[in-house]
Amino acid sequence: MCIPTATYRVQFRNGMTFDRLTTHISYLKQLGISHLYASPIFTATDGSSHGYDVTDANEIDPAIGGRAGFDRMVDALKAEGLGLILDIVPNHMAASLENRWWYDVVENGPASAYSGHFDIDWSRRLTLPVLDTSFEAALEGNEIGVGRDPSTGKPSLTYRGSFFPLAPYSYAGRSEEIMKAADRETIAALHDEQAYQLIPWRDVPRALSYRRFFEIAGLVGVRVEDRQVFDDTHRLILELVRSGAVQGLRIDHVDGLTDPKAYLDRLRAAVGPDCYLTVEKILGDDETLPADWPVSGTTGYEFISAISDALVDGDNVGRLRQRYEALTGHSVDGSADVHAAKRLLLEKNFVGELTRLGDLVLEAAEIERYDMAELERSARAAVTELLIAFPRYRTYGTETGLTSEDADLLETARSTIQVEDGSPISQALDVGLRLLKGSVSVDARPVAASFRTRFQQLTGPLMAKSVEDTVFFRDNAVLALNEVGSEAAQAQFSIERFHEKMRMRARHWPHALSATSTHDTKRGEDARARLYALTEMPDVWAQAVDRWQSMNSGALANAEKSRAPEPNVEWMLYQALAGVWPVETGVADAASLKALEERFIPYVEKALREAKLRTSWLEPDEDYEASVIAYARHLLSPDNRRFLEDFTETIVPLARAGFVNSLSQTVIKLMAPGVPDVYQGSEALDLSLVDPDNRRLPDFASLDSNLATAEVTNLDLSDPGSWARLKQALVARLLTLRRDDPGLFATGAYTPLAASGAAADAVIAFARTDGARAVIIAGPRLVGRTLRQQSIVGLPELLSDVEISLPTPLADRRYRDLWSGRSRFVGNSIQAIAEASPVPFLVLVSDEPAA
Structure with a gap:
């Protein structure tokens, strides 16, 4: 099987096309990835921003370059020795008239050749939730009529510019008559003759006649368990795999399928043993992927959860929740x-x-x-x-x-x-x-x-x-923990739990993807890493929120006699803002504040509606939302100087600790068991919010330019402007190491290493071994309190007296320091891991057996 050494996820659309990506392939090669990991590329609804609303599974979307552009990209990837992994969507398609299969079903009902392709309850009429009001009210208001669809010339029911095809039998021999004299009674009678009925979109939760994807009526379930449907929806996918253009597939929402294992068995038989397969699957904390699934693992959400065990202060996270409850009155009870x-x-x-x-x-x-x-x-x-x-x-x-x-x-x-x-x-x-x-x-x-x-x-x-989309927007105590793949209000965090999870990963799913940012995560990996540090300073944070509430109390509003925003939402706003705060520009740059506001306000609206407490997508309270948004705008107003200065002063130490967390997270992901995935642009800093903010097109020109001169230089926490380049250089160096020794990281064992000394709790250390080959990794964790108390900008002082013990297979052998290139003999322990190193991470590589 073709196992990637590292993948790079790219979101096509929103400005990214095949030809545009092709110009950056040399950059991806230089970065050290082995496979491009593409979002869905098949034809989707007009203007789709993500591609999961597929309208033709057997056509590559012309909007991003079509088959010709795709072939050019594949040729360019092959020329650089890179492979391609595609994200495919077997569970659903767009319930859109742009989808010719769906159009045929709407037109012909159960008689359609595609009526069995979709998961429709044919015991009643197909419901099309397109109306803003009842059919009768829309008809009375002359919003529903009859006309010829300009794209087909066929008689259709019309509603606000949309055309819904009429079944041929319902107008046979009288189409001209209908077109000339379609009064309300005639229109109603025509509507009653169709295999579908137009219904209000608000009736979707109770009246929809087909299986949808989650709550999205615009995505209809596909009966891929049927062999003919499988063949019809996978024709092009299989062609691309068998031709050698594609080396791997990512299966979206595998849990939506009738029988995931049967589907995966059929897919594996069709693509052969060499195709790399992963599934998008959320695992519970005590759950493992079924061992008999013929895949290499999941797309990595559980890895994000595992990282929190390594970087969250398990002794203090409860204290932060207590301060949150005391300040907001919002109690935390996950179950x-x-x-x-x-x-x-x-x-x-x-x-x-x-x-x-x-x-x-x-x-x-x-x-x-x-x-x-x-x-x-x-x-x-x-x-x-x-x-x-x-x-x-x-x-x-x-x-x-x-x-x-x-x-x-x-x-x-x-x-x-x-x-x-x-x-x-x-x-x-x-x-x-x-x-x-x-x-x-x-x-x-x-x-x-x-x-x-x-x-x-x-x-x-x-x-x-x-x-993910309710509790994680209600419980705002620690936003970093509200992430896809995580448990609600998880209470236990420890480095021992992390090591155990990595041992199990190495033993059972060593080739699963390891993600830290995706198109579905609630915030970018660096924002999350920054907010992990809040668990180390609960009292400092709570006191700061108390000050900020007082400073901004004049911006509070009363929405129907209730305070807006309420304390729980205020805590959320300050914490979300802390995660994405531009510490490199701070409050001096009004343009940065405005740019941040344009990203922050959509997040605020989404967070309020997903919480479903005082507003929701189904029943929006516009007055309440306007009050909270006005408050959020006030926070980011250049005139709100006192708050901005206090906020920035408070956030800078948090951001420094967060960047150390970010580097630790990066090193862990790239060295631990699993195939590391780099989400587009996150090789630099990813301080994004929830979608659509996290799906913005990266500045590849700058990334390319920066990598050309990138070096793993000295970590300077006082210079946030240097952080993105340093992280990018670190990624490139470690990915190159993985690429140069794929076997070690693909099949190597995982060994936790014990640390001792006054700062032992501030170190994470482990080794990867495969026969004579070995790599030792050590780095900092939980440094937030130290950075705040000592006001230091480097970490050698913290880690200077830490000693890491080495078991027999790792001891008494010669290692090469990855950063300096120097070789040294190591006995049964390692001391002063941060000395004489540009970054506080020890990476020692050996390819010779112990003495």
């Missing part, structure tokens, strides 16, 4: 918060999916001869409780039922639900569990199969939207 968010989403956002599951329980109960009079009132409630109690993204049951592990997981979830034995809701829960396990009568097996599939396809979106 309770997730359960509350799940209940809210099931009642408002996923009510249609919930209702369908409840109906299936009733259908099975009737077949199994339960007392229906009792169960009818309890089925939906029972499914609700089971969904809320279920602790992971999904189980992986098939037509034959569940694995013993998944069955035990569901039984454990069931045991946490407080219901009276023998009560109707208890009986309904039993029916639901029997359906999931497949332990039902022959007559009920089709219902069980449907229930199991729908349940498994709902638990993932429900968990994601509850945790």
